Amino acid sequence: MPKCAGLGFHFDFVFLLLNLLEYEWVRTGKQVLSVADLKTAYFNRNWLQAVFYNLESDIDQHPNYQFLNN
Numbered sequence: 001m002p003k004c005a006g007l008g009f010h011f012d013f014v015f016l017l018l019n020l021l022e023y024e025w026v027r028t029g030k031q032v033l034s035v036a037d038l039k040t041a042y043f044n045r046n047w048l049q050a051v052f053y054n055l056e057s058d059i060d061q062h063p064n065y066q067f068l069n070n
Helices: 005-028 035-054 065-069
Strands: none
Touching: 005 035
16 A cells, blocks of 8 residues: 555545535535534534434424524
C-alpha cells in the first residue's frame, strides 16, 4: 500500500463533505453553512429519529417535525 493512500482518502473525504454542504445549502436555502453546522444537523436528525423509534411513535405524524428537522 503506497504512503499516499491515506492522503487520497483524506482528500476524498473532504470533497464528500463539501458536496454534502452544497447539497444542504441548496436543500435548506441557508447561505451560511459550516462543517460544524452540518455535523450538528445530522446528529440532531439521527437523535430525533432514535427517540421516536424508542417511543414507538411515527415521527412524520408529529406536528413540530418540520420545525425540529430543520
